[in-house]
Amino acid sequence: MRIATWNVNSIRQRLPHLLRWLAAVEPDIVCLQEIKCLDDVFPRLEIEAAGYNVATHGQKTFNGVAILSRYPLEEVTARLPGDETDDQSRFLEAAVSTKQGVVRVASIYLPNGNPVDTPKYPYKLGWMERLIAHAKARLALEEPLILAGDYNVIPAAADAKTPANWVNDALFLLETRARFRELLGLGFTDAFRACETAPGHYSFWDYQGGGWQRNEGIRIDHLLLSPQAASKLKGCVIDKAVRAEEKASDHVPVRCDLAIEV
DNA sequence: ATGCCGCGGCGCCCGCGA
Numbered sequence: 134m135r136i137a138t139w140n141v142n143s144i145r146q147r148l149p150h151l152l153r154w155l156a157a158v159e160p161d162i163v164c165l166q167e168i169k170c171l172d173d174v175f176p177r178l179e180i181e182a183a184g185y186n187v188a189t190h191g192q193k194t195f196n197g198v199a200i201l202s203r204y205p206l207e208e209v210t211a212r213l214p215g216d217e218t219d220d221q222s223r224f225l226e227a228a229v230s231t232k233q234g235v236v237r238v239a240s241i242y243l244p245n246g247n248p249v250d251t252p253k254y255p256y257k258l259g260w261m262e263r264l265i266a267h268a269k270a271r272l273a274l275e276e277p278l279i280l281a282g283d284y285n286v287i288p289a290a291a292d293a294k295t296p297a298n299w300v301n302d303a304l305f306l307l308e309t310r311a312r313f314r315e316l317l318g319l320g321f322t323d324a325f326r327a328c329e330t331a332p333g334h335y336s337f338w339d340y341q342g343g344g345w346q347r348n349e350g351i352r353i354d355h356l357l358l359s360p361q362a363a364s365k366l367k368g369c370v371i372d373k374a375v376r377a378e379e380k381a382s383d384h385v386p387v388r389c390d391l392a393i394e395v
Numbered sequence: 396a397t398g399c400c401g402c403g404g405c406g407c408c409c410g411c412g413a
Contacts, residue, residue, distance in 0.1 A: 142412085143401090143402055143403075145403095146401085146403095167402090167412085169403065193403085193404085194402085194403050194404065194410090195402095195410090195411070195412090245411085245413060247412080247413065285412095285413075299413090302413075304413065337413075339412090339413065340400035340401055340412095341398075341401090341413090342398090342399050344399095344400090351413080353413080380401090383400085383401080383412085383413080
């Protein structure tokens with residue numbers, strides 16, 4: 134089973150890129166972030182025609198997440214528990230039935246948190262604490278679980294071309310990294326790091342200042358695996374070449390293969 | 396310190412992203 138995450142930065146701008154990539158990579162499940170549209174204008178028919186079931190949790194202008202799956206999506210649930218007043222569309226979860234039982238997947242768009250001296254940063258930290266609480270509850274189910282998404286977290290200095298640029302940024306502040314480590318400490322595996330220990334692998338390059346051309350990247354899109362998923366991990370790669378396409382998203386897909394048959 | 400670039404929208408500037 135091949136599972137991917139991709140912040141597309143507007144699904145309507147990136148539909149051709151997505152369809153090309155689906156045909157080339159043939160993922161089973163894809164978690165999308167920043168679809169930047171309401172559910173009723175999501176290009177559902179085009180993606181269904183490519184062979185995918187579609188679940189969306191959209192929002193006008195900003196945010197918005199989706200899950201695509203070659204197999205039926207069950208128990209589809211939007212919104213991260215823990216704050217009824219949070220109306221930003223940043224979380225969508227679903228289950229897929231397999232021969233080895235249920236596989237659960239979440240599409241996560243964790244808040245950016247900048248500028249850090251505004252309410253945006255406490256919102257990010259609060260969101261991370263809610264994610265930790267939810268992840269803890271989900272781990273108790275002892276299922277293969279994949280928390281896939283744009284975490285807006287640079288886990289370590291090795292995950293940035295120029296770490297010094299990020300020391301005061303919400304993506305790399307100590308409090309941010311501490312909460313990410315707390316999440317991992319519950320028992321999750323960073324799929325990419327489990328497969329590749331070398332620095333220099335990134336999932337985001339800013340549009341500004343020739344970030345891609347200078348390889349001024351950061352690794353902020355992650356696949357976190359529960360123990361029951363991690364024990365099935367076969368490999369994890371970043372589809373970096375997608376960033377060089379015309380009108381690319383500033384993020385590229387990250388995907389893993391699990392030894393799970395549907 | 397800010398913009399760089401790209402996105403959406405009660406659009407021709409602005410907020411937002413990272």
